[in-house]
Amino acid sequence: MAQYTRVSGSVGLITLQSPPVNALSAAVRQGIVDSMQRALSEPEVKSVVICGQNGIFSGGADIKEFGGQMSGPPLIPMIHAIEAASKPVVAAIEGIALGGGLELALGCHYRIAHSKARVGLPEVTLGLLPGAGGSQRLPRLIGVPAALDLITTGRYVTAAEALKFGLVDQITDHNTVNVAVKFAQRVAGQPLDARRISTYPCLCPPDVDVLFEEVMQRVRRTARGAIAPIACVQAVRAAATLPYNQGMERERELMATLFTSGQTRALQYFFFAQRAVGRWSMPSGARWDTSKPRPVHKAAVIGLGTMGRGITVALAQAGFSVVAVETQEKQLMEAKQAISGMLERGAKRRGVAPALDKINYGCNIQSVADVDLVIEAVFEDMALKKKVFQQLSAVCKPGTFLCSNTSGLDIDQLACQTRNPELVVGMHFFAPAHVMKLLEVVYGPKSSPLAVATAMQLGKKIGKVSVAVGNCRGFVGNRMLKPYLEQALFLLEEGATPEFVDQVLEEFGFAMGVFRMSDLSGLDVGWKVRMADGLAVPNPTTGQATRLRQGRRYSPLGDLLCEQGRFGQKTGRGWYQYNKPGSQVAKPDPWLHSFLDEYRARHTLVARRIDHQEVLERCLYSMINEGFRILEDGIAAGPEDIDVIYVFGYSWPRHRGGPMFYATTVGLNKVLERLEHYHQAHPDVPSLQPCDLLRKLVGSGSPPIQKWREVIKKVRSQL
Numbered sequence: 001m002a003q004y005t006r007v008s009g010s011v012g013l014i015t016l017q018s019p020p021v022n023a024l025s026a027a028v029r030q031g032i033v034d035s036m037q038r039a040l041s042e043p044e045v046k047s048v049v050i051c052g053q054n055g056i057f058s059g060g061a062d063i064k065e066f067g068g069q070m071s072g073p074p075l076i077p078m079i080h081a082i083e084a085a086s087k088p089v090v091a092a093i094e095g096i097a098l099g100g101g102l103e104l105a106l107g108c109h110y111r112i113a114h115s116k117a118r119v120g121l122p123e124v125t126l127g128l129l130p131g132a133g134g135s136q137r138l139p140r141l142i143g144v145p146a147a148l149d150l151i152t153t154g155r156y157v158t159a160a161e162a163l164k165f166g167l168v169d170q171i172t173d174h175n176t177v178n179v180a181v182k183f184a185q186r187v188a189g190q191p192l193d194a195r196r197i198s199t200y201p202c203l204c205p206p207d208v209d210v211l212f213e214e215v216m217q218r219v220r221r222t223a224r225g226a227i228a229p230i231a232c233v234q235a236v237r238a239a240a241t242l243p244y245n246q247g248m249e250r251e252r253e254l255m256a257t258l259f260t261s262g263q264t265r266a267l268q269y270f271f272f273a274q275r276a277v278g279r280w281s282m283p284s285g286a287r288w289d290t291s292k293p294r295p296v297h298k299a300a301v302i303g304l305g306t307m308g309r310g311i312t313v314a315l316a317q318a319g320f321s322v323v324a325v326e327t328q329e330k331q332l333m334e335a336k337q338a339i340s341g342m343l344e345r346g347a348k349r350r351g352v353a354p355a356l357d358k359i360n361y362g363c364n365i366q367s368v369a370d371v372d373l374v375i376e377a378v379f380e381d382m383a384l385k386k387k388v389f390q391q392l393s394a395v396c397k398p399g400t401f402l403c404s405n406t407s408g409l410d411i412d413q414l415a416c417q418t419r420n421p422e423l424v425v426g427m428h429f430f431a432p433a434h435v436m437k438l439l440e441v442v443y444g445p446k447s448s449p450l451a452v453a454t455a456m457q458l459g460k461k462i463g464k465v466s467v468a469v470g471n472c473r474g475f476v477g478n479r480m481l482k483p484y485l486e487q488a489l490f491l492l493e494e495g496a497t498p499e500f501v502d503q504v505l506e507e508f509g510f511a512m513g514v515f516r517m518s519d520l521s522g523l524d525v526g527w528k529v530r531m532a533d534g535l536a537v538p539n540p541t542t543g544q545a546t547r548l549r550q551g552r553r554y555s556p557l558g559d560l561l562c563e564q565g566r567f568g569q570k571t572g573r574g575w576y577q578y579n580k581p582g583s584q585v586a587k588p589d590p591w592l593h594s595f596l597d598e599y600r601a602r603h604t605l606v607a608r609r610i611d612h613q614e615v616l617e618r619c620l621y622s623m624i625n626e627g628f629r630i631l632e633d634g635i636a637a638g639p640e641d642i643d644v645i646y647v648f649g650y651s652w653p654r655h656r657g658g659p660m661f662y663a664t665t666v667g668l669n670k671v672l673e674r675l676e677h678y679h680q681a682h683p684d685v686p687s688l689q690p691c692d693l694l695r696k697l698v699g700s701g702s703p704p705i706q707k708w709r710e711v712i713k714k715v716r717s718q719l
């Protein structure tokens with residue numbers, strides 16, 4: 001709703017009231033319309049101020065209302081009526097003015113912002129465009145190039161930047177509403193014609209066509225199939241080339257297309273999924289709202305390889321004191337230099353001082369004695385990690401949380417090495433750890449809610465999207481990657497090429513196909529794991545047995561490449577060839593094609609034509625199937641956890657919502673039917689056998705994803 005009061009005798013004050021972010025719900029819109037009518041009809045009122053309660057102007061349209069029956073006054077005519085008002089209307093912007101919130105402010109005749117306020121049009125991130133006149137008013141106010149930047153990226157700007165653009169008229173460090181009221185008194189009675197943005201000509205640079213072409217090309221390149229950024233460019237182009245009313249008509253048409261697209265539904269789901277993962281729970285019943293974290297002031301990182309360096313930078317940049325330990329003197333010096341460089345570059349980008357003094361380096365594990373939390377980031381070797389955990393347990397003060405950055409080893413085994421296994425959790429960062437947003441917080445059977453809450457809060461403080469997951473081989477992300485990689489290899493055996501498989505996955509929206517990604521991560525990483533598991537055996541006997549290991553189909557293709565020293569980008573050869581070791585430009589490799597031909601001939605495999613659909617279905621549905629198993633096993637509490645992990649950690653295209661949401665868009669019955677089909681064709685591939693939970697969901701009528709938790713609860717209670 002909105003509250004109307006009269007202040008200072010002659011100013012009508014409209015306060016938006018819809019906690020927590022004053023979203024423009026039907027009730028708020030109705031409140032604004034009613035309040036404006038009152039303000040315009042009261043002769044004592046000479047001007048109007050619009051503000052939001054609790055120091056927040058507005059977070060924009062109420063996303064919860066999207067997709068439902070539209071009720072209450074629509075936004076566009078409401079904003080038009082404000083702009084057309086005969087008395088000056090001033091927006092008092094505190095906190096945030098985003099999306100429809102900023103569009104409302106653009107309909108006002110003046111905008112006063114607090115110096116700490118941030119404004120932006122993030123609709124593109126929800127698969128939409130600023131469809132309440134924002135795409136037409138913003139370019140008229142701040143010019144086409146700046147408007148294109150804000151609208152196509154959805155980025156927020158500070159009040160200072162907004163002032164520079166001319167987006168706001170004044171900024172203040174004082175009480176914004178008081179300043180706005182005084183301002184409104186001053187401008188009462190002044191002519192308003194020059195204050196109505198919709199009447200402004202659109203400021204275009206002379207080479208505007210070239211600009212639109214360049215922006216469109218960039219947007220198409222980076223959108224990975226998302227349609228909203230393209231529609232945003234088209235809408236701004238309409239502002240630049242058409243009179244206002246026709247531009248609004250174009251905005252409406254483009255919006256109608258976006259609004260009914262699956263992409264906006266996926267992105268809206270993902271918006272709420274990101275928030276849902278913060279409300280974590282454990283199978284024991286422990287939850288985010290009943291488990292208090294303990295403050296962490298000083299942390300330590302053990303092992304300063306690529307991951308340890310990134311973690312150290314992330315902690316120091318967030319203001320934590322860090323003890324960074326590397327036992328080899330030479331490696332320690334190299335790491336120190338690398339970390340300082342990373343901090344300096346990051347600080348330069350953000351215009352702040354580098355946090356070099358936050359880090360103390362040492363080559364002795366004793367130096368972590370007084371820290372509150374340790375993150376172990378040594379090599380992925382269980383024996384080594386166990387030794388480190390034993391040492392940490394002996395050295396650290398009582399109550400220190402001991403965390404491992406393992407990407408999939410058993411957290412419980414590490415916990416067992418310590419005096420206080422309840423203080424042990426996994427903190428699985430993704431490379432580069434100071435850049436990638438994802439953190440898997442892994443609880444073992446002995447981990448306490450206190451340890452999980454503390455790791456989750458630390459993750460938040462260092463800017464990560466943290467997802468709490470259970471302990472199993474590979475946790476959530478890498479466990480689901482296994483069947484995906486496996487299917488990709490089987491497809492090569494059956495006739496596909498790495499470049500074809502990658503092309504299909506990249507067209508789907510992944511930043512990189514599975515083979516390019518493997519080349520980047522290094523093929524030797526998985527090879528070592530498979531050797532430790534007894535799967536990769538050097539020079540096995542030829543024949544059928546090599547493709548059937550531990551009772552299931554196995555492809556040794558990756559192992560054979562590693563045996564040739566082809567580890568991917570770092571060696572200049574892998575699934576692709578590169579100009580030199582370390583180069584990132586992948587080129588198809590004729591050697592690999594001959595190698596695949598010979599391999600197939602050796603195993604009497606006949607290459608067949610594999611189409612796009614089969615690549616997608618086998619790679620993605622096997623991965624999704626594993627996701628259902630993870631839910632069934634209670635490793636992830638809900639589908640949102642899996643989807644957030646895949647979007648932030650594995651470059652799953654956000655506009656497809658994540659693998660579990662994608663399954664709902666395909667139709668759970670279709671996913672089930674295709675898995676059954678492929679499992680029948682490949683009975684020796686267990687990952688293609690449909691999971692019981694998937695069958696149960698289909699059996700209960702494929703409920704919407706928001707209802708899965710109820711079905712999962714029922715399934716688990718029957719176990």
Ligand SMILES: C/C=C(\C)C(=O)SCCNC(=O)CCNC(=O)[C@H](O)C(C)(C)COP(=O)(O)OP(=O)(O)OC[C@H]1O[C@@H](n2cnc3c(N)ncnc32)[C@H](O)[C@@H]1OP(=O)(O)O
Pocket residue numbers: 020021023059060061062063064096098099100101103122123126128129130131132272275276
């Ligand atoms: C056409 C389309 C038009 C005209 C639009 O306006 S589309 C909406 C454009 N606005 C946005 O995209 C802003 C979305 N919100 C945010 O970016 C952030 O929530 C925030 C910056 C406003 C606040 O961030 P923060 O302080 O970290 O808090 P949370 O993100 O956790 O949010 C708190 C709860 O508020 C809910 N919320 C936030 N914005 C909206 C909204 N626009 N509509 C409905 N609900 C919103 C959010 O979901 C949180 O609630 P819970 O999910 O935790 O219950």
